[in-house]
């Protein structure tokens with residue numbers, strides 16, 4: 526049986542209601558991975574997009590506010606170190622590769638967080654990673670990629686921290 530967007534949203538909602546994200550993040554990652562392993566899910570939900578607008582909200586929960594998003598980049602896309610403000614996020618790699626760097630906040634000057642690199646790894650299709658509130662990371666995508674990303678709340682409405690590399 527193919528896994529559908531509705532089922533993914535329902536499974537995530539159930540976990541968030543029963544456990545919350547701090548206890549339930551592994552389970553959310555499990556269901557994101559289940560979607561990534563399903564080629565029909567990827568085909569139906571992570572469709573080609575134009576480069577001006579790579580992110581699409583596939584589902585936004587009216588009660589809890591979490592979002593299931595698709596990101597499709599047709600060319601190189603490099604992000605600088607960032608957090609997601611007051612939101613957590615789960616990143617799932619559907620196609621292509623992302624070189625991800627994680628950063629540690631060393632100190633804060635006024636409202637700027639100064640960070641240094643702590644970890645680097647490559648995310649391949651099927652890989653899923655949870656980033657908690659405040660976790661600083663930066664993705665490098667050299668080739669086209671397709672991603673499934675769960676946002677704790679719609680990041681359109683979330684203010685990010687100011688972050689600078691040490």
Ligand SMILES: [Fe+2]
Pocket residue numbers: 607608609614662
């Ligand atoms: Fe991010």
